[in-house]
Amino acid sequence: MAKAPSYAILGRGRWAKKMQLILAAEGRTVTAIEETRRQASESLPRYVSRLGEAMKARRAQAAWLCVSPGEHVSLMIEAALEAGLHVIVEKPWYGSAEDTARFEALARARGRLVAIHFEYLVHKEVENWRKNYYPGAGFCFGGYFFLGRPDHIGIPAMDNLGCHLMAIREFAVPASQICEITCAYERPDERIVSLQQGGNRIASIDLLKDSERIIQDFLKKVEAALDGAAFPFDLDFGLRVANQLNTYKARCPA
Numbered sequence: 561m562a563k564a565p566s567y568a569i570l571g572r573g574r575w576a577k578k579m580q581l582i583l584a585a586e587g588r589t590v591t592a593i594e595e596t597r598r599q600a601s602e603s604l605p606r607y608v609s610r611l612g613e614a615m616k617a618r619r620a621q622a623a624w625l626c627v628s629p630g631e632h633v634s635l636m637i638e639a640a641l642e643a644g645l646h647v648i649v650e651k652p653w654y655g656s657a658e659d660t661a662r663f664e665a666l667a668r669a670r671g672r673l674v675a676i677h678f679e680y681l682v683h684k685e686v687e688n689w690r691k692n693y694y695p696g697a698g699f700c701f702g703g704y705f706f707l708g709r710p711d712h713i714g715i716p717a718m719d720n721l722g723c724h725l726m727a728i729r730e731f732a733v734p735a736s737q738i739c740e741i742t743c744a745y746e747r748p749d750e751r752i753v754s755l756q757q758g759g760n761r762i763a764s765i766d767l768l769k770d771s772e773r774i775i776q777d778f779l780k781k782v783e784a785a786l787d788g789a790a791f792p793f794d795l796d797f798g799l800r801v802a803n804q805l806n807t808y809k810a811r812c813p814a
Contacts, residue, residue, distance in 0.1 A: 564588055564783060565621035565646065570596050570611070570636060574712070575650070576626035582775055583624075591618040596627060596636070604635065611639035622646040622782075624677075628713045629654045634663075637674060641666050646673045648782060652715075652723040652805075653798030660799045673791065675782050676798040678727040680751075682777040685765040689732035693755065693763070696733025703728070703753035704742040705767075717743040718809060724767075726805045728753055730797065738808055 566589035569576050576592065583590040593614045598607045615623055623640040625633060625647065634655055640647045641663065653676055655663070667674045680686060693699065705721040713720070721743040729736060739756060751767035785791035 565786065566590065566619065568593055568615050568618050568620035568623045568645070569626055570623060571626035572596075573626065573628075579624055579626050579775075583779070586776060586779065588779075591620065593618070596632070598632065598635075608635050608639045608642065611636060612643035615640060615643045615645055620645060622648065624648045625650060629715065634659050637663050638666075641670055641672055641674070644670065644672070646675075646782075646786065648675045648677055649795070649798070650677050651727070651798065651801075652719050653795060653802055655795065655799070657799060660795045664795055673782070673785050674795050675785070675791065676793050676795060677778065678724065678731075678793055678798075678801075679774045679778045680724050680767055680771070681727060681731050681793060682774055682781055683765070683767060683771055685770070686728055686732055686753075686767075689728075689755075689763065689765070693733050696729075696736035696755070698757060699733055699736040699762075700739040700756040701729045701733055701736040701753070702739035702741065702756070704750060706743070706747035706750045707745050708747065708749045709745065711745045717745050719805070721745075722808075723801055723805055724751075725753060726808070727793075727797075727801045730801050730804060731792070740812070741808060 564587070567583050568591055569580050570593045572594035580590050580592060596611065623645045625636050627633065629652060633649060637647050637649065663674055703725040705725055707721060722741055725741050733755065736755065749768065752764060753767065754764035755762050781791065
């Protein structure tokens, strides 16, 4: 791509504002669409149409959906794809298998990318795990993700934070067993993943170390995909992560 795409940020919260600043600092043209709530009197087709018209009006090439998960996310993806935009969706992906297949097919038909924002998957040590340990048979994967802030978006910690850990497993060591995953809000920030074999720890990653620019690195990977580079973090990947996480939660309820 000769020129970096311009972005429309959907949302008005803390994360939407942070992404606007990051994209602008990287020299990207970025505009905001803050009125993303469906009005009480607004039909679903009209809601999708309104969002699509707003994206077109801003002449954006990509939509970054900085909103909390919910059924509105699927409607926003539909609006963006129908408007001809690439889409970056924040984790976790709560869409159904049917939604996932439909949007993947629509994206292929339109020649567009739909990406799930799992930023830690571009951490250099996570990429090294994939090189050195993939697919991970015979290993036991574990980790914990603690966030110092309280829950501001109404999502259980295992969904909001645990999906990062499960995404790392799905990307780097999908054949590994799961030892234990622990997640919590309002605890001192710690983010660790580890691999064990025969009861011995053989590798670990402190995800807070060397992570200062992982969002920017994820952006580079997305934009490289627009030029034809491989990009594995699509909706189907997000669905696999969600399914694995749900299986773990059913087996090990909090």
